[in-house]
Amino acid sequence: MSQADAPAEIGILLYPNVQLAAVHGLTDLFHLANRFATARQPSGGPALRVSHWQGADTSARVERVFDTAPGTRGSPAVLILPPSFGDPMTSEEAAPVAQWLRARHAEGTTLSSVCVGAFLLAETGLLANRLATTHWVCADALAQRFPEVRVDADKLIIDDGDVITAGGLMAWTDLGLKLVDRLLGSTIMLETARYLLVDPPGREQRYYSNFSPRLNHGDEQILKVQHWLHASGARQVTLAAMSERARLEERTFLRRFRRATGLRPTEYCQHLRVGKAREMLEFSNRTVEQIAVAAGYEDPGAFRKVFHKITGLSPGDYRNRFGLTARA
CATH class of the missing domain: 3.40.50.880 (Class I glutamine amidotransferase (GATase) domain)
Incomplete structure (x- = not known):
């Protein structure tokens, strides 16, 4: 040959x-x-x-x-x-x-x-x-x-x-x-x-990947804010509120938060909210609009955009692939 x-x-x-x-x-x-x-x-x-x-x-x-x-x-x-x-x-x-x-x-x-x-x-x-x-x-x-x-x-x-x-x-x-x-x-x-x-x-x-936050970075003030965000589901939080909880000036907080976590505070909150939304899409029959509100988004359209940006799927496609009906 x-x-x-x-x-x-x-x-x-x-x-x-x-x-x-x-x-x-x-x-x-x-x-x-x-x-x-x-x-x-x-x-x-x-x-x-x-x-x-x-x-x-x-x-x-x-x-x-x-x-x-x-x-x-x-x-x-x-x-x-x-x-x-x-x-x-x-x-x-x-x-x-x-x-x-x-x-x-x-x-x-x-x-x-x-x-x-x-x-x-x-x-x-x-x-x-x-x-x-x-x-x-x-x-x-x-x-x-x-x-x-x-x-x-x-x-x-x-x-x-x-x-x-x-x-x-x-x-x-x-x-x-x-x-x-x-x-x-x-x-x-x-x-x-x-x-x-x-x-x-x-x-x-x-x-398929879940959000895995960095928590072992050694910055105690940023870690305190992270724990607060996780406990609250990052709902209705502002940059000013996060900076105040860290007892840092906003510009300093932004710089240290990104250095510690690899994400901007807004991106970090989005990952947390989308994580909650993924869980609800997988294990509940709530509508996408109801899940958007429960995850902290008043505008379902904005929720859909953020969800697609992070997961690569629309909320509906995600539910079709991973939700209760898909598993059944």
Whole structure:
């Protein structure tokens, strides 16, 4: 088989504490997509080749340890760094693999990561000055460890052409379907998604993430205001009232609040109110107008705009996806 006729290879990297469910799930997803694509090809030959790659101790040598279509040399078209249940590899541990990944990228391989895999991908230096995503729980840690990476945890997938990052643990399904779409086309991707009963790519991670406020920043005056906001549901609060409770001048309060929490006071209150609204949309049958008022918004239109800005969904779409009727 010539290189031109060879199936497109997707490699999956095995590293310490890798989530095996994702490794095997991706392998099965690509096997299924290959089956659908092969049935449509006159030659009947494989359209996808799936391989697993594993490093040898601490050397920079990484080898195929599993291959669905052995016999053709060269680098994979795509390499995937799956999620992990363990802590991210240290820079020292990751260095040999990062060197190998940079070499594959230089040969034209697209590098992609899921969840904690973004830390290993960032070790290559290829995410510098790029947008990237990871599990929303890990977003702050990724940004702190790699300040040159522009982390956007609202996105479930960020496709930068030669580098793709995906968010949470189960985002491997979205990444897998995106790669099928890229390599085999939308028809095969949709056929695979329908067979697996998986949503096609297009979701956003913020549909699922809850607001996780920073409370361990060490600024006691700001923490006092945060506790007050949480207790009151951030209803009918003003900048003046927050500054007074912190016993700070407004300009000083604004600066310290944002430094401590990462958000402006108005944004923080919006997240709290939307969090209450999400709970009511999930577990009650109140109308959107009633929920808007209960969450602290007199204007339902303004509530809808803020809700969509934070969650990426309208209140109605959110209820359809996550509410009592959807669960039933």
